[in-house]
Amino acid sequence: MAKNDLQGTLDLLVLKTLADNGALHGYGIVLHIQNASGEVLRVEEGSLYPALHRMEQNGWIAAEWAMTETNRRAKYYKLTAAGRRQLDIAQESFDQLVRGVRAVLRYA
Amino acid sequence: MAVFRRIANLFRRSRIDREIEAELQSHIALLIDDNLARGMSAAEARRDALVRFGNPTATRERVTAADTMLSLDALAHDLRFALRQLRRSPGFTIAAVSALALGIGANTAIFSVVNAVLLKPLTYPNADRIVEFVLPSSIANNLANIPEFHAYQRQTSVFQEVAAYDRISPGFNLTGERPELIQGIHVTESYFRLFGAPVVLGRTFTPQEDAPYGGKVVVLSYHLWQRRFGGNPDVIGKSLSLGNEPYTIVGIIGPQFVSDPEAEFWLPYQFPPVSDDMNHYFLVAGLLKPGVTLEQANAQLKLASVQYRRDFPRSNPHQIFRVAFLRDAIVSDTRSSLLVLLGTCGLVLLIACANVANLLLVRATGRQREFAIRSALGAGRGRIVRQLLTESILLSIAGGISGLVIGFAGVRALLVISPAGLPRVGENGSALTMDWRVLGFTLAISLLTGVLFGLIPALSASRSDVNSMLKESSGRSGTGFRQGKARSFLVVSEVSLALVLLIGSGLLIRTLIALHSVSPGFDSHHVLALDMSLTGDRFHKTEAVAELSKKGRDRLNAIPGVEISSAAYWLPIQVDDGMPFEIFGRPAGKNVLASRWISISPGYLGVFKIPVLRGRDFNENDTASAPGVALINQAMVKRFWPNEDPMGQQILLGRGTGPSLQGEPTRRIIGIVGDTHSNGLSNPADAMVFVPVAQVTNGYTAAYTDTAPLLWVLRTRGDPHQVIAAATEQLRIASGGFPVAHIRTMEEAMGTSTARQSFNMVLFTIFGVVALILAAIGIYGLMAYSVAQRTQEMGIRMALGADRDTIRKLVVWQGMRLALVGVVAGIAASFGLTRLLSTFLFGVKPWDPAVFVSAPLILTAIALVAVWLPAARASKVDPMQALRSE
DSSP, X not given: OOOOOHHHHHHHHHHHHHHHHSSEEHHHHHHHHHHHTTTOOOOOHHHHHHHHHHHHHTTSEXXXXXXXXXXXXXXXXXXXXXXXXXXXXXXXXXXXXXXXXXXXXXXX | OHHHHHHHHHHTHHHHHHHHHHHHHHHHHHHHHHHHHTTOOHHHHXXXXXXXXXXXXXXXXXXXXXXXXXXXXXXXXXXXXXXHHHHHOHHHHHHHHHHHHHHHHHHHHHHHHHIIIIISOOSSTTGGGXXXXXXXXXXXXXXXXXXHHHHHHTOTTTEEEEEEEESSOOOEEEOSSSOEEEOEEEEOTTHHXXXXXXXXXXXXXXXXXTSTTOOOEEXXXXXXXXXXXXXXXXGTTOEEEETTEEEEEEEEEOTTOOOSSOOSEEEEOOOOSSOOOOOOOEEEEEEEOTTOOHHHHHHHHHHHHHHHHHHOTTSOTXXXXXXXXXXXXXXXXXXXXXXXXXXXXXXXXXXXXHHHHHHHHHHHHHTHHHHHHHHHTTOOHHHHHHHHHHHHHHHHHHHHHHXXXXXXXXXXXXXXXXXXXXXXXXXXXXTOOOOHHHHHHHXXXXXXXXXXXXXXXXXXXXXXXXXXXXXXXXXXXXXXXXXXXXXXXXXXHHHHHHHHHHHHHHHHHHHHHHHHHSOOSSOOTTEEEEEXXXXXXXXXXXXXXXXXXXXXXXXXXXXXXXXXXXXXSOOTTBOOOEEEEEETTSOSSTTOEEEEEEEEOTTHHHHTTOOEEEEOOOOTTOOTTSOOEEEEEHHHHHHHOTTSOOTTOEEEEOTTSOGXXXXXXXXXXXXXXXXXXXXXXXXXXXXXEEEEGGGSOHHHHHHHHHHSOEEEEEEESSOGGGGHXXXXXXXXXXXXXXXXEEEEEHHHHHHHHHHHHHHHHHHHHHHHHHHHHHHHHHHHHHHHHHHHHTHHHHHHXXXXXXXXXXXXHHHHHHHHHHHHHHHHHHHHHHHHHGGGGGGGOOSSOTTOHHHHHHHHHHHHHHHHHHHHXXXXXXXXXXXXXXXXXX
């Protein structure tokens, strides 16, 4: 059974975002997901930050304080090698979930 | 590593909190920036940002939770909870910790001693290849003669080195500015290579120096060099005056070399290359060639014995050369006693663990309701198991640490009570240190105990059905059946193991009593013994020694307080020398018999009050020119003249044993004396011949004065210590300036003969008492808990009319039933196990009825006390209170 909870999906979104954009701060991640999903997905900050910290503890992403273009200090996250592997796993897992859900919907 | 980062995060909590706060604030700031860029007013931008962000405090908490691992928090929580639980039931905690501490402490102490004596190899570099030549002949204890030594030396296919050395130091008079008596031994030049003695200065003997007429040379120990010469390196080539004869110093041996027997210097033996001297008087060690096994060496030696008998037809025809590892020889009888001790320790530890297991089981049962409630409130099974495990591991760590403390103290205490003869513990037990293996051993045991015995109740507590448990324990009327059985089993085994130990110590106590009541065959009270070294050419003649003996005795006898005195080479408790003899008038062939023999001067029998049963004692007229005479003991009569009267018969000692007994006169048996236990109290008396010091051959005298001190013994009217100064002075005058050493009363000398038995007894008594205490704790713990659990039941019984007496009887009987089953099992086990002790027993059977009756009685009495206390408490239950208490 694939790991298909919603937290896993959030992880996937964040990992994919960081894989495509290099280093981003939390706000940047929220904006990117919002834009990339055509305003369909809106990530809650209350979920995002715990997820970011958990992924950091797991060693999937690394964080670093830096200045933004607007000259504010912000914590930037970027993908690690372990995170890249995790992205593959999460992607596969998500694909499986989608296939499963599709199959059920078709059957019904 | 993620786990380490999380653990680190635990300790940097506040810093991380600040960082999270900063991160969230920066997010809000960026949001505000964008709002401003979209054209909102500052206030509006801020309000919108905060609304969209939601509750920052809640978010921060969730982020923090993600940062620290939940389980770590839980561990800390478990620990805190466990500590609180243990504090809340101090009785349980103290009982469990002290049970573990006693078991682990005893084990640590014994393990340290066993480790030093048995497990650590001898300090010699090639200890695993050093062997000792063993002679299974009854004539002398492993002593060899020169022809045998040469035969050993020829076995170069199996031995790399063969060396001879003195059995004991005869003592030497170091003359010069500060005269003193010092210990040194004769060795062959191979000795130093064989034992790997490190040379710090100069060299050891050359083969030329170890040959006849090789000159007077000496090798010094480091300590003697420091003491006499202040460590001066110019000492090589200088001379050392031993017994007024100058010896040239050729080398110094390093301080780490421990010589056995003890020696401060070494002299070369200078054996002749060819000899037919059959006198056995030295020890021989060999160094096996690398790769040669003991069996190969012994096979080779068997062949060598055949050749040897061909070369020396008069040698003992049954003699087969054999070697054994020197280490095994040194620890031989200590080994078995230490192994028994180790087994005993194991039993004690087993009892301690059973005790703790029992206490944990009882406790878990008592807390079933607590677990049921927690489980009903959503605590996972894993969490409950973890909680219980935390508690039991905490207990075992506490027990382990206190056990180590007891162990440290125990090692010191063991040294204080250990017999002086316990080998290889070093000076003042310096070699006896607590090493890491001991530490690991102890900690592993305590942790294992905790995990193992914590797990059983933890699993059974968590497995139970919540519903039924809530029901059962709410009734508080009794405890689960299965666990009750497990607990009873533990108590029964505790009691039976304790009884085994108790019976063991009882047997050893009886042994010691029996030994003390053995009459050694002589009176050891009011006897003083002093050694005097007679090394040197002056005392190679019998006449000189006889003269000294006469002069010395005359002077000693004149001291007020001295009843009678004598000179000899052996104390009656330790006569190691044996000699073949022939009885005149018996058919030749089977006529070569062997007995121990000892030369004494007149007065010896009087000093030790050895009775003359028939005939007469030696007197001053039994001189070298008078007819040869001998005394024999009763054991000798029984063995060699079972149906004859030996009085007046003639014997010839030591024919064919070589030049040292050439000229030995035919001796007429003039008297029969009482038996003495010449070889330790626990051994039967040997057949023994006494001859006058004045009537032995010059060769005998020379062999003795070179290898053993002359022994002065005197019987005093009062405390022997009071004549020491006068005796020392008179002997100095009589000998022309010789010092005496090794002054001891006969009782002191005897003490070492029973020291091992008393040591064993003390240890076993300690174990017995510890086991008794542990068993009492076990029974008490079980009954006390059971009574506490059944308060309501007691209340109901009382409400229904049971009186206090009935209640008390009920509880007492329940506890005593377990104790009695344990006692029966223990008696059965003891019958099997005490047989292992039989080698340590003397004068008592392994199934001694007195011990097998009294030990169970003592244990039962203690158990009764342990049961009585909770029973008394149960009978004091107030029925109303008990019924309301739930």
